[in-house]
Amino acid sequence: MQVEQPVAVNLGSFEISQIIKTSQSQNGLKHSDFQRYRKYCGHKVHKLRKLMKFSHEKKYQKKQIHVERLNDPKMLQVLLFKIENNWAYAMDLKQIMQDSKDGAARKQHHVNKKMAKALKWANLLNNICRERTDERSYQESEAYLNFIKGIYHHERHQWEDALESYIKSRSIYLSLISVSDSLQSVFFKEKVEFLEQSIRYCHQQNNGFILDTIDVIISKMGTKMDIEKTPTSKVAQSEKKDQLIEVDYLGSKYPIKNQKAIYSYRQVEDCQKRIHELQRKTSKTNTQEEQDSILAIYNEAFNNFDECIKVIQKEKSDEKNSEAENLIYTNILSFLNLNKQKFILDRNIILIKNAVQQFDKEDGVNNLEALTTKKAFKLKLIRPTEIIKLCDNLLQVFKQIIEVERQNTNLENYRKLDVLEFHFKAIRCYYVSCVYLANSKYIETLSLLKVAENIVTNSSKKFVDMRDNFVEDYVEESDILMKKIKYLEIKAKLGLVENTTEEETVITEKLADSNLDGKVTNKTIQSLMKEQEQGNKLNVGINRLNSIPIFALPPKPLLAGCKPIQFDLVDEYINYPKIDVQQPKQQAGFLNKFKFW
Template identity: 30%
Template sequence: MKIEVNMTETKSNDSETITTTQQTSGAKNDSSKGPESIYTVPLLKLIKEAQQQHGLRHGDYQRYRTYCSSRLHRLRKVLHFPQGDRKGFKKREVTLDNLKDEKFVYLPLIQAERAWAYAMQLKQESNTEPRKKFHLVARLRKAVSHTIHLEYICQSPLCDARTKLEAQAYSAWMQGTLFFELQEWKQASEKLVLSQTIYEKLASALNEDEQILYKQRVEELNPNLRYCAYNIGDSSAQQDLLNMRSKGGKSELDALIAQTREKQAASLLEVTWRGRTVPVRLEKIRVFLLAYQGLDASLGKANDCDAKLSAYETILLDCKEAIQSLKEDLAAVAKTKVDLQSSQLGSQQYLLSYLTFLRATLTIDRNLVMVDVFQKNFAAYQSGESKKVAKPQEGVKLYEAMVQLSGELQQLQGMENDKKFQNDLELLTKVFKAFRCYYMALTCQGNRQWAEALALYQRAETYINQSEGKKLGDSEFTKYSRVGQDLAHLRSLVNSGKCAAHAQNILGVEDINAAMSGLSVRSKKVYAAPDLQIWRLAVYKLILYM
């Protein structure tokens, strides 16, 4: 687009206008370029490119701030727009009158970025130095003032509609960031929603290549908006915020989730387990217990096994941190205080037993999901439907881990005299051992170790006989009833495998005897009778099933 300039008049002031127009367009000696160009400044693209190239890819805000300062100095030098001279500093701001080049728009933009980068640097340092929080807010206020000035000069007729909208969106985002730090949730939400709306409209108006950047910006604003809605009092935003973690959010999202859980955990002051209530003093334990309460909802929304495994890995990591913090607290108390001998377990030791119980049961739950995945892959590999190799050793490892976890739970401090607890764990251990023996037998069969495979099948059958028909009575273990119900199917697999191993074992012994009897000093030939072997196997199966 071009802005037409009336060049028919010959007055001196019109000549000055034409000269100014020619200088602005960068063609002082070419009178054919008299009309001024409308500036199109893709602010978001410029910002993101600079951030990725100068430190923010690695979170180095100090490097980015240094770059902004150097860029400002170079721009002022190129535009002949210094702030003062050798005698002293004289502040000069870009106005509508001196907006002769689109690079003048860059000045308030880079000033705002420099102030924002300084604020983010202070935010990283404020974790150890709380005083820097005040300096952080001051820098954000400075950044907001620069963005408001940027929005003002972009209202010039020399800027196109896209530049005006981008300036409005950028200014609204910066103001929303300031209100967010000040915890003024309503104002922050209004500004962030305005910014998000503008970026959405811009994305819909641009081509596919340019849309990606603006859609990413829209997604980046979602966590802050959810958190604002939660603090304002929107109950639906609370669960939405926690559910966003499974979508692979960034570190800011993890921080927001942590803040949300800490706020909810303030009311979680005690926990009751197996009829005993103990206080919860440490914040990490409260946050973990809160996450554990929402685990069932997260698993219910999981679409596949991978999503379930991801949820288990996350909660297990939180559990590990909670146990570590409690152990450190108990160690610190032990150094300063000698507890009196008591027959009853201390409240914090009992809490440690509870957390250890949760860690073990969560690990078993995760392993059972992994077993489901393994069994599907193993069946597909055996039937030839899949070329992905699945070996029975994988099943052995999974069930071996569950056997060890069951043993740890049986030795859990404070649970030694709980007969119901111990009986259920003993039953679970036998079930896991039955499956472990079955997969070990399959491994031996693959190695043509028929005698060992037969012995393992018989051991698996023993465990099945000891476990089948019994029920888990403790409410803590009723969720594992499905594992006990699988014993009937396991029995059929064990019976068929045992028959095959027995037959192969007999044939192997007879083949050895035949080979030994056929040996002589004069002859080294061994005569095999494959038809006779097939006949013997058929006769054996016939006798077995009569």
């Protein structure tokens, strides 16, 4: 029988940077404890070998890495932690050399041997990644190999070779930053900063000019990596898109990697699509059931937003995160909160439109006094105060969103929100005037309607200037609102005239009671009304004067006599005891002998 030969399997992606970053941050390298980290790497290699059943027995026999072993992705981790173990051992020895210079030559030789082992394992890892992993993982292993190679030449004082390796590693990491998400690029940026310091040091040791920049050093070396030759394949990019979601916040993109957060965010997107479909279908009918179904979808979207925010907050609260990662998580959270506020804005606009439609159907403008009765409460009729509350909530949401959109480089959303805020301010002003009209305050209603009219004219001009598709509906609404304002102005003026005629009738009745021989003219009535108004104004002025607090002035200064000077004459005749003179001791009496009494 022929034995089937094992087939080489593609291992997919291997995130070297992520594995190194998590292992280093959790096991000592936050505090530069290389001894703890190398011990961790040794234990990790031993555990992985046991899991793979690839450990050595009592007698050492070198084991070859066959195709079967390479099909297991744990083999890549074994090689990676072998490299990290040797590198950490070398750095630990260098720390010991800095503390004490005894046996420095021997320790330096030991460092060189450890770095040679690390370079050997790095070459093997790079060859396997070239054949078995995707293109992006291979580029990452290539950059890591050049990094280890640079340290190897650095320790041997081979400055030119070290410079070449460092520059190659830096150029690959820069190309990876351009195609990576913000969380992955944090590690690459840290590597680039370390490599730039090493490049400057090696350039100075190689008799280079101290003030040369990185670009000048690279041009002098003539070893620029062609960034176009280090692309990531389309397959890798499509896989990355499936594994995460990139969100755009204030002109920069941030990734959401957690699967729970991705699921809840996609549910939000699905809710948004369903809302748009329902709004298209119900644009003509707009029944109560259809409105309730749209509001139910909005509530579902809010629940999904809350779940997504909880997951991201949990990831942010991890103590192992760096400052750059925490900044990314805060930006993701602010993006989610901003989107939630926009959903709340759309929901509140729908609620206001529905309330206004119901108010118009019930002919609330002509029945404002009836809406204040208990019967209106029982019938659940829409009152102007309810629409005012909805407008207040909406204007608060507008303020929160506009504060964020001001920081955005693209100001289109900010302009739209600014115009919409003016439009809903006019609506609020109109319904506040309705409340004043119901309370027979006609002068206040006319002044409020004048303000609303000015706001509507300004907002309608801005709507016309924008020339956007969404503006057409609001232009029609502003025209309808202007007609309502004009109608309410007429109604308020009629009420004001009726109120003045009532005052005239009261005055005529008073004159009829008085004995003026029936000689009453319009001039006398008007003069009496003016006198009454002047009297009212005087009373108001007096009341205001009485309410002003009057402070008492300070009293006039009074003359007071001087204090008498007193002389102590007795002081001259008193003999005070002196310290120098000792008093004579008193002799003890007879009874002092019997102290026990």
